[in-house]
Amino acid sequence: MKLINNHVVTLFEGNYHYGVAGLCNSLHKQGFNGDVFVGYRGELPDWTLKAENNKEIGWDNAKSLKVSGSMTLHFLPLTTKYSLTNYKPDFLIELFENKNLNIDSLFYLDPDITINKHWDHFMQWIDAGVALCEDVNSPIPEHHPRRVGWKNYYTKFNLDLNFKTEMYINGGFIGLKRDDIQFLKTWKLAQEYMGEKIGGLERSIFSKGPVKLEQVQGFNIFDKTDQDALNIAIETSLLKVSIIGKEAMAFNVGYNIMYHNLGNPKPWNNNYSKEFFAGNKPSLGDYHFWRCANSETLRPYAKQTIMWKLFWIKVYRFLSRFYGAKK
Numbered sequence: 001m002k003l004i005n006n007h008v009v010t011l012f013e014g015n016y017h018y019g020v021a022g023l024c025n026s027l028h029k030q031g032f033n034g035d036v037f038v039g040y041r042g043e044l045p046d047w048t049l050k051a052e053n054n055k056e057i058g059w060d061n062a063k064s065l066k067v068s069g070s071m072t073l074h075f076l077p078l079t080t081k082y083s084l085t086n087y088k089p090d091f092l093i094e095l096f097e098n099k100n101l102n103i104d105s106l107f108y109l110d111p112d113i114t115i116n117k118h119w120d121h122f123m124q125w126i127d128a129g130v131a132l133c134e135d136v137n138s139p140i141p142e143h144h145p146r147r148v149g150w151k152n153y154y155t156k157f158n159l160d161l162n163f164k165t166e167m168y169i170n171g172g173f174i175g176l177k178r179d180d181i182q183f184l185k186t187w188k189l190a191q192e193y194m195g196e197k198i199g200g201l202e203r204s205i206f207s208k209g210p211v212k213l214e215q216v217q218g219f220n221i222f223d224k225t226d227q228d229a230l231n232i233a234i235e236t237s238l239l240k241v242s243i244i245g246k247e248a249m250a251f252n253v254g255y256n257i258m259y260h261n262l263g264n265p266k267p268w269n270n271n272y273s274k275e276f277f278a279g280n281k282p283s284l285g286d287y288h289f290w291r292c293a294n295s296e297t298l299r300p301y302a303k304q305t306i307m308w309k310l311f312w313i314k315v316y317r318f319l320s321r322f323y324g325a326k327k
Helices: 014-029 088-096 120-125 145-155 178-198 226-236 272-277 284-293 303-323
Strands: 007-013 034-041 063-066 071-077 105-109 113-115 130-133 173-177 241-244 258-260
Touching (some): 014 034, 014 284, 088 105, 145 226, 178 226, 272 303
Parallel strands (some): 007 105, 034 071, 130 241
16 A cells, blocks of 8 residues: 555544644645544544545554545554553554555654644655754753753663753654654653653553652653653664754744644633633634634534634633733
């Protein structure tokens, strides 16, 4: 099975399927032509009802949904017990190594991301190296206890960390070519070694918590699990990385390539009235998500629902100029 050489990957469970729909709508709007591999745990939502069984992918119980003349979603059920945030490198490696797919490049994006620039940006980006974005919590200097803790911990596994940059990288996005698959294997290995410390890769900030509190004496060097392991892979790998700063995910003003809706509530869970009166204004990422939800490509919401969300976001963003919302 020869697929178009544009491939995006994401993962979801529960109501994060709304984020998947928003991400895919943003991809379509920005000129993406290709295949989106959606790893999931649980049940598929109603907006995927037209998906059909696809044995050609070489993945048990895979279903595919053609959403336009140029984009197809492939839903791949997962059996892993890992927290899905810790499954990213494993999933990407499985796709690269799947002989039915013949994939040359992959881009992973979390389902709380929508893209804001033409897809050509992403294809050019991986020509510069493994594509990565700076995190909102960056920088972490070379001799910060967190980095020193990583270095000391991995010594017992004969894994040498060599400082590359103060930038701390966000785990919600990565783009790379098949030739760079070793980077994913290093990331995967770093997580597996980490698993011994945190009580297994079933644990993450999104599940049971990264480490039992009684195990932490001083700095918790692995509280972001997959993201920490990704940063460790950068210090361990010899491959080129191409990092764009905080503006890439709209954490800073500048050339916003995508919007990453960190934290909670997510746009699809947000009660904007309640949040506004608690002092929190809707973000540009919220607005962009609902703009992307308003699409004929995938429509997980009634159009009237989307229009009301957009209306109240505009109202509360305007009122926040006078009432001092926090963000």
